[in-house]
Amino acid sequence: MxxxxxxxxxxxxxxxxxxxxxxxxxxxxxxxxxxxxxxxxxxxxxxxxxxxxxxxxxxxxxxxxxxxxxxxxxxxxxxxxxxxxxxxxxxxxxxxxxxxxxxxxxxxxxxxxxxxxxxxxxxxxxxxxxxxxxxxxxAMPAFADAMFMYYRKDLLDKHKISEPKTWDELAAAAKKIQQAESDANLQGLSIQGAPIEGAVCTFLLPYWSQGKELNDASGRLTLDKDAAVKGINQWLSMVDQGVIKKNVAEVKTPDTVNEFKAGQVVFAINWGFAWDRFNSDKDSKVSGKVGVMPLPAVAGGKSATCxxxxxxxxxxxxxxxxxxxxxxxxxxxxxxxxxxxxxxxxxxxxxxxxxxxxxxxxxxxxxxxxxxxxAGRSRPLSRDYGQVSDVIRTSVSAALARTKKPEEAVAEIESRLRRVMR
Structure with a gap:
């Protein structure tokens, strides 16, 4: 713009x-x-x-x-x-x-x-x-950022769908639009599942929305394993429904931006900078058609963003x-x-x-x-954050790739983080 x-x-x-x-x-x-x-x-x-x-x-x-x-x-x-x-x-x-x-x-x-x-x-x-x-x-702040839920406002308006409040509502809305549009290239939701920093937030978003904390005020690990497994399964369920694409474990931040910008995604989770890309890039096919809303929550929970x-x-x-x-x-x-x-x-x-x-x-x-x-939530402020990030993103990516079961990935996260976040 x-x-x-x-x-x-x-x-x-x-x-x-x-x-x-x-x-x-x-x-x-x-x-x-x-x-x-x-x-x-x-x-x-x-x-x-x-x-x-x-x-x-x-x-x-x-x-x-x-x-x-x-x-x-x-x-x-x-x-x-x-x-x-x-x-x-x-x-x-x-x-x-x-x-x-x-x-x-x-x-x-x-x-x-x-x-x-x-x-x-x-x-x-x-x-x-x-x-x-x-x-x-x-350090001194340069600029802020947070994860937002971007969506195709034109498609939700066209199909008379309200902004979803829960992940299950989002999956149902995305599936309805995908079926009605009959476009094989149209994804319902794009998230980052590659073993990059974005995958840490991919893990935390459904976990936090269940009212759970990863650490206490002193930085010690407070992982709720059942809630963590439920969060990963939430994403895998959407993969099975065809809402999230099967190779989600390869998706990086720029991939989500480029695919949404090309008109190939209904809902997309990404950082604040993406708004300008969607609306100002000359090759964007969604300029003027983009809406922003708070991230959905697990049913019975509360919206949380990274x-x-x-x-x-x-x-x-x-x-x-x-x-x-x-x-x-x-x-x-x-x-x-x-x-x-x-x-x-x-x-x-x-x-x-x-x-x-x-x-x-x-x-x-x-x-x-x-x-x-x-109202955003901060990832763990740890002196060993590099290790914290590496543990979470690699384990979560493996679970999304289905090379590890969610229970195995969460057990690995707990075991390794207990040694780092004491």
């Missing part, structure tokens, strides 16, 4: 004002790792350009890479474990601050942004909680920590959040931006998105 030129100009002017005051600097080169396409490094480059205009002594280089959160985590883990000084600041998933701080890979930001209670007060509680480790600000989002951290090995921290403070500002929301449909990390008139004019669906994000 092309945004009004006047709005873009207003936002860029505001960003200039949000930068640090002009001051004489020795030339400082900063290198930022801005993730993959899902983190919109193209928009981050525009923010960097604005910062450079306000701070003429600073030059910012951008490094990108890694199509998924785990690939980015693997790369950064290699770089930071080697104490490489080439990267000054980097973007990380909401699940990573505890892990990175525990490994002493990030520079505490208290001295640059203030104490946690003040520095993170404007942000949604989940982001304030995730970014403060042992009383130290380990919270995501990205944060900026300063490398503990940077030779330009003070300047990198100033840049991070700028990137986490309300003005930067407003720019990313209006220009790229990237979800804000503070409720105030969801209510901004300019943002709502550019991205009307944010009117309802704020409540979904605010």
């Amino acid at each position: 092309k945004k009004p030129h006047t709005l873009a100009g207003t936002l860029l002017a505001a960003l200039l004002l949000a930068g640090t005051a002009p001051h004489a600097l020795a030339d400082t080169k900063l290198r930022a790792f801005a993730g993959g396409s899902g983190q919109r490094p193209d928009l981050m480059r525009k923010l960097f350009d604005q910062y450079q205009q306000r701070n003429p002594g600073v030059t910012i280089e951008v490094e990108t890479g890694g199509a998924t959160s785990e690939l980015q985590r693997q790369y950064l883990g290699t770089v930071l474990n080697a104490k490489d000084t080439s990267i000054d600041l980097f973007m990380i998933d909401i699940v990573n601050p505890a892990q990175y701080a525990g490994a002493n890979w990030v520079e505490p930001l208290n001295a640059y942004v203030g104490e946690p209670a003040v520095a993170l007060k404007p942000y949604l509680p989940a982001y304030a909680q995730a970014n403060v480790i042992d009383g130290k600000v380990a 919270l995501g989002g990205w944060q900026w951290s300063v490398s503990a090995f940077s030779k330009n920590k003070a300047e990198a921290a100033k840049l991070v403070k700028f990137l986490a500002s309300p003005e930067a959040s407003k720019f990313l929301a209006a220009e790229g449909s990237l979800l804000p990390t503070s409720l105030a931006v969801y209510q901004d008139a300019d943002v709502l004019k550019a991205v009307p669906w944010f009117k309802d998105a704020g409540a979904v994000v605010a």
Whole structure:
């Protein structure tokens, strides 16, 4: 969706004002790792350009890479474990601050942004909680994310079907539409079953909606095995009904986006960035036909969604920590959040931006998105999150591939996580 030129100009002017005051600097080169396409490094480059205009002594280089959160985590883990000084600041998933701080890979930001209670007060509680480790600000929020249920509004309207509230209702609605449309390529529901980070959420969504918790306040495992098996069986039941395709264990985040965009899916679970792809990409066949709703629940349960989002951290090995921290403070500002929301449909990390008139004019669906994000659930905030993620996603993918029974997959998750989440 092309945004009004006047709005873009207003936002860029505001960003200039949000930068640090002009001051004489020795030339400082900063290198930022801005993730993959899902983190919109193209928009981050525009923010960097604005910062450079306000701070003429600073030059910012951008490094990108890694199509998924785990690939980015693997790369950064290699770089930071080697104490490489080439990267000054980097973007990380909401699940990573505890892990990175525990490994002493990030520079505490208290001295640059203030104490946690003040520095993170404007942000949604989940982001304030995730970014403060042992009383130290380990990262600052870049933009939020959450899993949404996207659906073909035109098809539900055509077949006079209301938004389903439970997974069983969704399966019935999808099956009805598939049969009526007589399109062999039309999937009822697309979820991520490949052994990627999205599969962690695929496991948690039906589990949480039964009112269950994976861990307690201290981080200890509280897995309800029966509920976990029921959740996996919920997905397998939809595979057997022809609602979810049989090779679900191979489906990755971009696959869901591309197939829904091509008009081949009725319902799709995906992250917030997908909205812009569905409605703005030139090759999208569903532009203007997309609806968004809260995720369904297991019968008798309550809707729950998986919270995501990205944060900026300063490398503990940077030779330009003070300047990198100033840049991070700028990137986490309300003005930067407003720019990313209006220009790229990237979800804000503070409720105030969801209510901004300019943002709502550019991205009307944010009117309802704020409540979904605010009520989102966070994956375990563990110093060993890499292990937690690996256990869940590989076991769940195996169950969806039917190389393991759900009971075996859940038993494996419990056994391995008990050693990690103590």
